[in-house]
Amino acid sequence: xxxxxxxxxxxxxxxxxxxxxxxxxxxxxxxxxxxxxxxxxxxxxxxxxxxxxxxxxxxxxxxxxxxxxxxxxxxxxxxxxxxxxxxxxxxxxxxxxxxxxxxxxxxxxxxxxxxxxxxxxxxxxxxxxxxxxxxxxxxxxxxxxxxxxxxxxxxxxxxxxxxxxxxxx
Amino acid sequence: xxxxxxxxxxxxxxxxxxxxxxxxxxxxxxxxxxxxxxxxxxxxxxxxxxxxxxxxxxxxxxxxxxxxxxxxxxxxxxxxxxxxxxxxxxxxxxxxxxxxxxxxxxxxxxxxxxxxxxxxxxxxxxxxxxxxxxxxxxxxxxxxxxxxxxxxxxxxxxxxxxxxxxxxx
DNA sequence: GTCATGTGCTTCGGATTCGAAGCAAGTGCG
DNA sequence: CGCACTTGCTTCGAATCCGAAGCACATGAC
Numbered sequence: 001x002x003x004x005x006x007x008x009x010x011x012x013x014x015x016x017x018x019x020x021x022x023x024x025x026x027x028x029x030x031x032x033x034x035x036x037x038x039x040x041x042x043x044x045x046x047x048x049x050x051x052x053x054x055x056x057x058x059x060x061x062x063x064x065x066x067x068x069x070x071x072x073x074x075x076x077x078x079x080x081x082x083x084x085x086x087x088x089x090x091x092x093x094x095x096x097x098x099x100x101x102x103x104x105x106x107x108x109x110x111x112x113x114x115x116x117x118x119x120x121x122x123x124x125x126x127x128x129x130x131x132x133x134x135x136x137x138x139x140x141x142x143x144x145x146x147x148x149x150x151x152x153x154x155x156x157x158x159x160x161x162x163x164x165x166x167x168x169x
Numbered sequence: 170x171x172x173x174x175x176x177x178x179x180x181x182x183x184x185x186x187x188x189x190x191x192x193x194x195x196x197x198x199x200x201x202x203x204x205x206x207x208x209x210x211x212x213x214x215x216x217x218x219x220x221x222x223x224x225x226x227x228x229x230x231x232x233x234x235x236x237x238x239x240x241x242x243x244x245x246x247x248x249x250x251x252x253x254x255x256x257x258x259x260x261x262x263x264x265x266x267x268x269x270x271x272x273x274x275x276x277x278x279x280x281x282x283x284x285x286x287x288x289x290x291x292x293x294x295x296x297x298x299x300x301x302x303x304x305x306x307x308x309x310x311x312x313x314x315x316x317x318x319x320x321x322x323x324x325x326x327x328x329x330x331x332x333x334x335x336x337x338x
Numbered sequence: 339g340t341c342a343t344g345t346g347c348t349t350c351g352g353a354t355t356c357g358a359a360g361c362a363a364g365t366g367c368g
Numbered sequence: 369c370g371c372a373c374t375t376g377c378t379t380c381g382a383a384t385c386c387g388a389a390g391c392a393c394a395t396g397a398c
């Protein structure tokens with residue numbers, strides 16, 4: 001290869017660290033969830049998201065969006081959770097085509113049973129290496145990143161508007 | 170903000186932001202890789218990891234470890250890459266049971282073709298919302314996290330449930 | 339040398355994943 | 369109302385993923 005403009009080394013560091021850290025963490029957590037509650041990571045995310053809602057319910061689409069999952073994938077998991085009695089799925093009164101997923105008591109129970117261990121893993125793996133201010137900074141920075149990404153054209157929407165070189169407008 | 174009653178609120182913020190941001194980023198990048206080079210994310214990671222090595226080679230196990238993937242999963246992907254001529258797989262001269270994966274010229278070419286767009290996505294999604302010092306901090310903090318996780322007992326060593334059965338014998 | 343154990347990779351089976359296509363309900367407009 | 373278009377979810381097929389089991393080489397104890 002000739003020379004490519006040396007991509008910013010620190011940026012790459014940050015990027016790779018982000019990917020690696022999240023992958024490692026995810027794997028560890030996944031294991032814990034499997035052992036403790038027989039849950040996959042997505043399933044846990046779904047339950048946790050529902051638990052976060054005041055009503056304990058969400059529409060399928062919003063749920064899929066929240067956990068960053070495909071719709072068909074969520075259908076699969078929601079059914080699995082329903083079969084196990086951890087959530088219910090009922091058509092919305094407002095929109096007959098919407099399905100509202102709701103956490104059951106059993107679901108809350110499972111969540112409660114799994115959560116402490118979950119936190120323990122986080123403490124051991126993620127927070128053990130960090131000071132309080134590290135955590136604060138991390139939350140602040142990544143929070144900003146997340147918000148930015150959520151705002152930005154979600155999926156396709158490549159630079160469509162772009163005209164050819166020169167006049168931006 | 171009231172104090173954190175049960176779990177530390179800031180910690181949870183950081184954790185969720187980490188997971189969400191990495192998920193969103195990964196999806197976006199995945200799309201770009203698919204479009205530009207017909208590569209899955211893992212495949213890209215493998216090529217990139219190999220490209221990072223002075224010799225352009227790595228053992229299967231080290232590779233799997235590096236990209237945080239199962240061994241069987243890597244076997245699958247390595248074969249796919251080999252079929253497409255992007256890597257070669259040869260038994261190691263040292264250890265007859267080791268397989269050394271090596272980047273081919275075609276592999277380097279693909280990597281080169283895909284990389285600029287990859288960086289563009291990162292710029293747009295990840296770095297656009299961050300200042301230089303944010304990036305530095307992020308790299309530093311997450312680097313520390315990653316190192317900590319890499320050191321920590323990878324698999325087992327999870328807090329066994331129940332009591333410790335004292336001496337096994 | 340030979341056995342027991344450890345290490346490296348693959349195969350196998352089953353579970354999960356996604357996108358595309360399909361179906362049904364909602365909306366805007368004449 | 370009828371029609372075109374949108375939106376919400378599911379089904380379908382094919383690809384991918386992982387853990388357990390298996391195979392082959394390597395190493396250490398004796």
